[in-house]
Amino acid sequence: MSAPVTPGPVTWTPEDTEAVGCCLCGVPGRLVHDLSPFGVVRCPSCGLVFVSPRLRPEALQRLYDDVGYFEGGVYGSAVDGAAQEPRRFDPAMLLQRTWTAGRLTLLDRVRGRAAGGRLLEVGAGYGLFLDAARRAGWRTSGVELSRTGAKHATEVLGLDVFCGQLAEAPLEPGFDVVCAWDTVEHVPDPLDFWRTARSLVADDGVVLFSTPYVSSLPARLLGTRWWTLKPAEHIWHFTPRTHAMLLARAGFALTRVVRSPLAPSNAGRLDSLVGVARPVPLA
Numbered sequence: 618m619s620a621p622v623t624p625g626p627v628t629w630t631p632e633d634t635e636a637v638g639c640c641l642c643g644v645p646g647r648l649v650h651d652l653s654p655f656g657v658v659r660c661p662s663c664g665l666v667f668v669s670p671r672l673r674p675e676a677l678q679r680l681y682d683d684v685g686y687f688e689g690g691v692y693g694s695a696v697d698g699a700a701q702e703p704r705r706f707d708p709a710m711l712l713q714r715t716w717t718a719g720r721l722t723l724l725d726r727v728r729g730r731a732a733g734g735r736l737l738e739v740g741a742g743y744g745l746f747l748d749a750a751r752r753a754g755w756r757t758s759g760v761e762l763s764r765t766g767a768k769h770a771t772e773v774l775g776l777d778v779f780c781g782q783l784a785e786a787p788l789e790p791g792f793d794v795v796c797a798w799d800t801v802e803h804v805p806d807p808l809d810f811w812r813t814a815r816s817l818v819a820d821d822g823v824v825l826f827s828t829p830y831v832s833s834l835p836a837r838l839l840g841t842r843w844w845t846l847k848p849a850e851h852i853w854h855f856t857p858r859t860h861a862m863l864l865a866r867a868g869f870a871l872t873r874v875v876r877s878p879l880a881p882s883n884a885g886r887l888d889s890l891v892g893v894a895r896p897v898p899l900a
């Protein structure tokens with residue numbers, strides 16, 4: 618469970634925001650939570666929950682380049698802000714290691730064979746998962762929007778990580794595995810994101826991802842106090858149903874959902890799930 622920390626600049630103004638429609642239906646959503654200057658809305662047509670108004674792309678880039686982003690957000694306090702080094706024995710780092718090991722095991726299980734082949738991670742952060750995947754026998758590539766994260770992954774860990782959006786990355790298609798841990802809720806257009814992933818994964822490949830879900834107990838019970846709501850950065854809120862719809866539109870079938878906080882791949886996470894999707898053969 619991550620702490621309810623709001624990283625980055627403390628205040629956003631309406632000038633930093635823009636209104637968007639549902640990525641599946643193109644229509645404006647109806648207000649669920651007013652978090653001015655942001656709004657959490659639900660699509661009246663498909664039920665997808667998203668943030669509108671939300672940060673403009675330039676403001677988002679400022680947020681992800683902020684050194685404090687990983688420190689307060691995705692990695693808990695696991696990354697030392699001054700030294701830019703993950704701390705080895707921090708509790709948040711231990712959780713990261715549990716997820717990483719659990720996800721690599723899950724990957725082998727869903728594929729029915731041992732590690733080996735090409736693996737792409739989108740939203741690679743500091744490269745901790747990619748580093749472990751490489752040690753497990755994968756040939757790895759990564760994409761990371763944060764310059765701070767990408768710099769650590771490439772310069773300290775020696776990983777192949779492109780800094781920028783997935784669509785801009787110069788990647789050779791045919792990946793055996795595409796992973797996206799806590800990433801799809803951040804991207805400007807999730808349909809576009811999964812379609813790009815579909816173009817990169819082999820027809821017999823597999824996609825693994827994690828994401829918070831808005832039908833989780835904490836999300837439903839806590840309303841605006843849900844610690845994962847964070848409207849500056851979490852701009853899409855899926856349920857297993859809306860995510861299955863989204864993936865289907867992108868050419869994937871959602872084949873497995875791990876919701877238990879006891880599963881190592883999702884350890885301690887009451888409001889997040891791990892999903893497995895497979896490409897649907899093109900007709």
Ligand SMILES: [Zn+2]
Nearest residue numbers: 639642660663
């Ligand atoms: Zn919709």
